[in-house]
Each structure stands twice: as structure tokens, then as C-alpha cells.
Amino acid sequence: MATGGDLLEGGHEPYYDFPWSLCENEGKNMEAVRYCEECFVYMCDSCVRGHNKFPLNTRHQLLDQSQFVKVAKSKVVSFPTKRCLKHPGELINIYCGNHDVVCCSSCKVLEHSICANTKHLIDAAKGVQKSKEYQSIKQETRALLNDAVRVLADRKADISRIENERQDVKKVIADFRKKVNKYFDDLEEKALDALHDKADIIVRSCKQDTKDLTVMKSTAGEMLKGLESFKGDNECDLFVQVKTDKKFLSTAMQEVLNISKKVQKDAINIRIDPKIEPYLRSLEEFGTFTDNHMNARQLSPVATDTHERLSRASTPFSQTSPVKYKTQLYGKFDVKEKSDSKVCDIPGICQLPDGTFLLADWGNKKLKRLDRSYKLLDSLRLPNEPRSICNVGSDEVAVSLYYAKKVQYITINKKLRLTRSFSTGGYCRGMVYVDDKLYVCCGDVDESTSYCIEVYNNAGQLHHSISGLSSVPLYITVTDDGQHLLVTSRNCDNITMMDLTGNVVNTFSKRDLKNPRGICTDGKGQAFICGKDSNTVVQLEPEQQKIEVILGEKDSIKNPYVIWYDRKLSRILVCCFESNQVFVFSLK
Numbered sequence: 001m002a003t004g005g006d007l008l009e010g011g012h013e014p015y016y017d018f019p020w021s022l023c024e025n026e027g028k029n030m031e032a033v034r035y036c037e038e039c040f041v042y043m044c045d046s047c048v049r050g051h052n053k054f055p056l057n058t059r060h061q062l063l064d065q066s067q068f069v070k071v072a073k074s075k076v077v078s079f080p081t082k083r084c085l086k087h088p089g090e091l092i093n094i095y096c097g098n099h100d101v102v103c104c105s106s107c108k109v110l111e112h113s114i115c116a117n118t119k120h121l122i123d124a125a126k127g128v129q130k131s132k133e134y135q136s137i138k139q140e141t142r143a144l145l146n147d148a149v150r151v152l153a154d155r156k157a158d159i160s161r162i163e164n165e166r167q168d169v170k171k172v173i174a175d176f177r178k179k180v181n182k183y184f185d186d187l188e189e190k191a192l193d194a195l196h197d198k199a200d201i202i203v204r205s206c207k208q209d210t211k212d213l214t215v216m217k218s219t220a221g222e223m224l225k226g227l228e229s230f231k232g233d234n235e236c237d238l239f240v241q242v243k244t245d246k247k248f249l250s251t252a253m254q255e256v257l258n259i260s261k262k263v264q265k266d267a268i269n270i271r272i273d274p275k276i277e278p279y280l281r282s283l284e285e286f287g288t289f290t291d292n293h294m295n296a297r298q299l300s301p302v303a304t305d306t307h308e309r310l311s312r313a314s315t316p317f318s319q320t321s322p323v324k325y326k327t328q329l330y331g332k333f334d335v336k337e338k339s340d341s342k343v344c345d346i347p348g349i350c351q352l353p354d355g356t357f358l359l360a361d362w363g364n365k366k367l368k369r370l371d372r373s374y375k376l377l378d379s380l381r382l383p384n385e386p387r388s389i390c391n392v393g394s395d396e397v398a399v400s401l402y403y404a405k406k407v408q409y410i411t412i413n414k415k416l417r418l419t420r421s422f423s424t425g426g427y428c429r430g431m432v433y434v435d436d437k438l439y440v441c442c443g444d445v446d447e448s449t450s451y452c453i454e455v456y457n458n459a460g461q462l463h464h465s466i467s468g469l470s471s472v473p474l475y476i477t478v479t480d481d482g483q484h485l486l487v488t489s490r491n492c493d494n495i496t497m498m499d500l501t502g503n504v505v506n507t508f509s510k511r512d513l514k515n516p517r518g519i520c521t522d523g524k525g526q527a528f529i530c531g532k533d534s535n536t537v538v539q540l541e542p543e544q545q546k547i548e549v550i551l552g553e554k555d556s557i558k559n560p561y562v563i564w565y566d567r568k569l570s571r572i573l574v575c576c577f578e579s580n581q582v583f584v585f586s587l588k
Contacts, residue, residue, distance in 0.1 A: 023047070037061040037120070038093055038105055040079050056089045059105050078235045080121050092240055095124035102243050125239040129232055137242050138227050140249050145220040147256050152213040154263040159206045165268045166199045176272055195268065202266040209259045216252050223248070261501075264435055324548045325526075325539055325587040329555065330571060333374040336580040340364045346575035346582070347518075348388040349564040350397060352412055357564070357573065358397060359582070360386035367399060367416060374573075374584060380416035382408065388430045388475070390438075392458070398438060400428040407431070407440060407460070422460030426450045430475035434482065434500065437463055441473035445490060453487070453502065466502030475519050475562075477527070479542070486527055486542075488516040495519070495529060497542060510547040513538050518562035520572075522587075528572060530560035537563060537574060551585065 023030040023044055032042030036051065038060040043051060051057050080093040090104035097117030102124075112118060128134055173191050223245045230238050336344050341364065348360030356377065357370040362385045369377045384404040392398045392409070396419075399408045405428060408421045426442040433439075436458060443451040451469040453476065456462055471489035478485055479497070484505065487496045493514055497506040514534035521527045527540040528550075535558050537551035551557050551574070559577035565587075566573065574583040 033065060035063040035067070037063065038091065054089070056087065056106065059109060078122065078125060078233075078237075080236050081234070082237065082240045093121045095119045095121055095239075097124075100243070102240055121236050121239065125235040128235050128239045128242065129230065133246075134227075134238070134242055137245055137249070138224065140253070141220055141224045141227060141245060144249055144253055144256065145217065145224060147253070147260070148213050148217040148220060151256055151260045151263060152210060152217060155206050155209050155213065155259065158263060158266065159203055159210070162199055162202050162206070162266065162268060166195065169195055169268055169270050172270060172272070191270070195270070199268055202268065205262070205266070209262065212255065213259060216256065219248065220252065325550055327550050327555070327572075327585040327587060330584040330586045331374070332556075333370070333582045333584065334580050335359060335361075335368055335370065335376055335582055337364075337366075337368070337376065337379060340366075343578050344580045345561075345578050347562055348386060348399070349518075349562050349573055349575065350389040350391055351564060351566060352391070352397075353394055355568065358389050358412075359575070360389050360399060362386060362402075363578070367410065369416065370582075374582060378416065380410065380418070382418075387428065388441075390431045390433050392433050392438065398431060398433070400424075400431055400440060402427055402429065407438065407456070420460070422456065425452070425454055425462070425465070428454075430473065430488075432476045432478050432485070434478045434485075439476055439478075439485065441476050441487070443469075443472040445472050453485075466498070468502075475517055477519050477521055479527075480521050480523055480525050486519055486521075486540075488519055488529065491515075495527075495540065506542065506545075508540055508542065508545060508547060510538065512536055512549045513547060517560070520563050520565050522565050523567050528563050528565060530563050530574065532559050532561060532577065535559065537572070555583075555585075557583070 030044040030046075033045055034043045034048050035041070036043065036057075038057075039051070043062075048062070051060075080091045082092040084090045084092050084104035084107060087104050087106040090106050092102050092104055094103050094105060094108045094112070095101075095118065096103060096108070096112045096115050097119065098115040099112065102121065103112065108115075108118060170192070173188060173195070223241075226241060227238075227245070230241075335346070340361075343363055344361050345363035346359050347362050350358050352358065355372045357374070359368045359370065361368055361379075365382045365385055366379045367382055367386060367389070368379045371377050382399065382401065384401040384406070386408075387400045387402040389397055389399050395412050397410050397412060399410060400406075401408055401421075405424050405426060406421050407424060407428060409419045411417045411419050424440055424442050426444055429441040431438060431440050438456045438458075440454045440456065442454050449467075451467070451472050453466040453469070453473055454462060455464050455466070469489070471492045473487050473489050475488045476485055483499065485498050485500065487498065489496065493509050493516065495508040495513075495516055496504055497508070498504045512534055513529065513531040513536060515532040516529045517532045518530040519527060525541070525543065527542065529538050529540060530536075531538060535553045536549050537557060537560055539548045539550050540546070541548075551560075557574065557576065560574050561577045562575050564573045565571075570587045572585050572587060574585070575581075576583070
């Protein structure tokens with residue numbers, strides 16, 4: 001299709017409106033008769049025949065000269081260069097909006113033929129660099145990278161911890177071996193074999209997780225580097241990269257989450273059978289390994305003080321023989337201050353590492369500190385009504401401020417001092433601190449969808465939420481093995497046991513327990529619960545599912561609201577609804 005005749009003045013070669021680009025590169029002046037929308041090139045008759053020889057090219061759309069104007073006018077700022085992994089001979093040139101994937105022409109025919117929302121990649125990729133999805137992918141990649149780094153460090157620490165626990169258990173085994181002399185040789189060998197097998201399984205799991213996290217970290221780093229280094233050269237490449245990274249992120253983030261749930265969950269301990277000596281000759285096993293963190297005194301009856309550095313005390317229920325406590329009144333102590341304008345109403349108690357106590361006074365909006373003799377030391381005015389208190393460190397506590405929908409942190413030194421705070425998703429009540437996370441009971445009584453237990457990290461960021469509860473959770477504590485939560489709820493006479501992810505594993509009830517409120521444990525597998533409407537305090541043994549009344553109206557208990565067990569002195573502190581007194585009972 002020459003302009004002004006086939007030849008220009010002077011006898012030069014013909015000038016064509018649409019020269020064949022590849023032939024032109026070879027020094028040939030050929031007229032283009034077709035344009036391939038998939039290859040993005042003009043072609044002469046000879047090249048068209050060569051193009052169509054390839055089976056994969058037969059599905060390409062070829063435009064004739066009458067349609068060239070549309071192509072010429074279109075301002076193509078980028079074009080596909082990536083090859084399809086399923087069909088290596090094809091370029092990735094199609095975007096399917098129905099499935100949110102990029103693909104080639106063959107994929108479109110074979111897998112997306114009925115999809116109504118498909119576009120050419122050039123059209124779909126326009127403006128991708130300014131899109132929210134591009135920015136979101138960068139942010140999510142950074143988040144993945146940070147999570148992978150954090151969990152990787154935690155998992156490496158687990159390897160070191162497991163090795164330390166391996167050595168501690170070896171010492172326990174060796175000490176007990178000396179006591180039983182010659183009968184212990186065979187049992188020691190079996191126990192050590194079991195120990196090493198268990199440790200190796202855990203370490204192999206840790207190492208595999210470490211390897212996977214390292215790969216994910218490297219991949220995420222490369223992804224982020226590629227995304228941040230994009231200079232706008234080719235939006236199609238960026239679009240393909242975004243979609244590829246998005247698919248990787250979906251899998252990788254779930255894998256990081258799954259691995260993070262295993263952090264600090266594996267442990268090696270051994271519980272010596274207390275009947276081993278009289279029955280030594282008949283035993284076939286040295287002891288039983290558990291997955292729970294335990295201190296040294298639970299590891300062995302001959303443990304020494306050097307083992308106290310082991311993890312927090314915990315006694316699995318199955319290892320504890322239930323004993324009903326007997327109570328004796330130690331004393332009644334008045335906690336009202338001269339500056340208090342209202343009767344005291346104590347819905348929260350906790351004990352500090354130095355043995356003193358903190359009380360949350362709802363009626364007077366105060367936090368009050370008692371010495372070990374239960375005498376008032378000092379107090380701190382709070383911005384709102386407090387509901388619950390729990391330790392979150394050696395010198396810091398968290399207080400839930402119900403109406404403010406906030407958790408307030410307070411440092412505990414010579415003086416009580418307000419520090420940081422964070423907002424919760426609703427009215428906040430009971431709290432418990434487990435594995436560096438704060439579990440907070442939340443919910444509006446008039447909105448059932450708000451009933452939940454929100455879980456926050458130390459920075460006050462929501463880690464996850466346990467939702468779908470049938471009633472508003474009021475008080476919460478962790479069982480002594482560190483694996484389950486015990487929860488009391490509004491307008492419900494049941495005590496709910498759930499795992500740390502919120503799966504309900506059991507419920508407990510008794511006609512002597514009505515409208516249960518405050519709850520605590522004794523470190524030996526037993527729990528104590530206040531029955532506000534039954535005027536009782538009960539002892540719960542979860543493994544045997546036994547509930548026994550240990551305090552009642554005969555003990556001057558009326559509308560008990562909150563309870564605390566002093567593990568050092570084996571005493572319980574009970575506060576009743578709208579009362580200035582704290583009841584202290586010795587347990588035997």
C-alpha cells in the first residue's frame with residue numbers, strides 16, 4: 001500500500017505506510033499485510049505464512065490493513081514479555097477478571113473460554129503502578145518479611161531452649177538413677193532413648209520450620225526488592241509480578257501463621273512416677289514425657305533449687321490427685337479509705353511478685369495496694385471504673401477500664417503510676433496474661449455478635465479474636481498446665497473450658513454454683529470460682545469434673561464477686577459485691 005505511487009521521486013524504493021518491522025531490521029523494504037495482536041508485530045505475506053506454520057500461533061488474532069489505523073492510534077506503553085509456564089511457547093497476554101489470574105491465549109481457550117470478564121494484558125495492566133493492589137502487595141510483603149524474621153528468631157530460640165531442657169531432664173534422670181541404684185540401669189537407658197527421640201523430633205520440626213522460614217524470608221526479600229525497584233519501565237511485567245507475588249503471599253502468610261502457633265508449644269519434661277521405688281521391679285517405663293512447660297519441682301521429687309530457672313509452674317490435671325480443701329477464716333480486712341466517697345466494690349484482685357496485693361475498686365475508681373498483712377499501703381486514682389487486674393511483668397500490671405473500653409498499664413514501684421493504654425473492641429472485663437499475650441473478655445450485653453475474647457500482644461495490637469461465644473465472657477483464667485482457659489459468662493451457670501484458640505473442650509456446672517463470676521487456680525490443677533447468686537465459693541477439679549462447695553453463707557459469704565489464691569501462704573482472698581471488706585481464708 002504505497003503512498004503516491006510505488007516509487008518515490010529519484011527512483012528510490014517504495015515507501016509503505018505500514019512496513020514489516022522484522023524485514024526492515026534485515027534491510028528489506030516489505031509491505032505489511034497483517035498485524036498480530038498477540039505478537040505485536042506487522043508482517044508481510046511471506047512472514048504470515050511462516051507465522052502460521054506454528055500450531056500455537058493458529059489461534060492468534062491477525063488484523064488486515066483496514067484495521068491497522070486502530071493499532072497505529074493506540075498508544076502502547078508496555079507489552080507482554082513473560083512466557084506461560086503451562087504453555088512455554090505462548091506469552092502471558094490475557095487477564096481473567098473472573099478468576100483474577102493472568103494467562104496466555106491457550107489458557108484462555110482451554111480454561112477460561114466461558115469467562116466473561118477477560119481483557120488483553122495491555123488494557124488490564126494500565127495504571128497498575130498507581131493501583132491500591134500494587135501498594136497493598138508491597139505492604140503485605142513487608143509484613144510477611146517482618147513476621148518471617150520474628151517467627152524465625154523465635155523458632156531458633158526454641159531449638160536452644162529444647163537443648164537446655166534436654167540437659168535439665170538428663171540431670172533429673174541421673175539424680176533419680178542414683179537413688180534406686182542397680183534397678184535403674186535398664187530404665188535409665190529406655191528413658192534416655194525416649195528423651196532423645198522426642199527431642200530429635202521437636203528439633204527436626206524446628207529445623208524444618210527454620211529452613212522453610214529462611215526460604216520464605218529470602219523470597220519475600222527478593223519480592224519486596226523487585227516491587228520497590230520498579231521504575232515504570234513495563235507495567236505488564238509489574239502486573240504479572242503483583243499477581244505472582246499475591247499468590248505466593250497467600251500461601252506464605254498462612255504458613256508463617258501456622259508455624260508461629262507452634263512457637264513455645266513444644267517442650268520436653270519428664271514426670272517421675274511416685275510409685276517407682278516400691279514397684280521398681282515390675283515397671284517397664286522410667287516415666288512419661290509431657291509437652292508442657294514445668295518447673296523443676298514438678299520434674300522430680302529430688303529436684304534442687306538450681307532447677308527453679310525452668311519454665312513456669314504447671315501441673316497437668318491428670319497428674320494431680322484431687323483433694324477437697326478445708327477452710328478457716330483468717331480475718332476480715334477493711335479497705336475503705338477516708339477519701340472514698342462510695343462504698344467499695346472490688347471486682348478485681350491480683351498479687352504482685354513481692355507478695356503485696358492490688359485491688360480494683362470500681363465504686364471509687366481506684367487501684368488500691370495492700371501489704372502482706374492486708375493493710376492499705378497506697379492507692380491510685382483511675383480515669384474510669386476498673387474491672388479486672390492482671391500481672392504483665394515483674395513491675396507492671398494491666399487494668400481493664402470497662403466504660404472507657406480501654407486497657408490501662410500501670411507501673412508498680414514505690415508509687416503506682418499510669419503509663420500507656422490501648423483501646424479494645426468493646427466493653428472490657430476479665431483478663432489473663434498467657435505466653436506474652438493478653439486475653440481480654442469483651443462484649444456489649446445488647447449485641448450478641450460482640451461477645452468475644454480479644455487477644456493482644458505487648459504493644460496493644462490485636463493478635464486475634466475468639467468470637468462466636470453464646471454469652472458475654474466475664475472472668476477468665478488459664479489452667480495450671482498453660483494449655484486451656486476457664487471462662488465464666490453473664491447469665492450462665494456453666495464454667496467453660498476452651499483451648500487457647502477458642503475451641504470448647506468441656507463445660508462444668510453444679511446447682512450449688514449460680515451466676516459464677518471471679519475464678520482463679522491454685523497451681524495444683526484445682527480452680528476456685530465465686531457463685532454470686534448462690535452465695536458460694538466452689539472448688540473445681542476439671543479432670544474429675546468435680547465441684548465442691550468450700551465456702552457459703554455460714555462463712556458470711558454473700559454475693560462473692562472475685563477471688564484470689566495466695567500460693568505462698570495457701571490462702572484465698574474473697575471480695576463480695578458492694579463491700580468494704582476483704583475476707584481471707586486459710587486452706588488446709
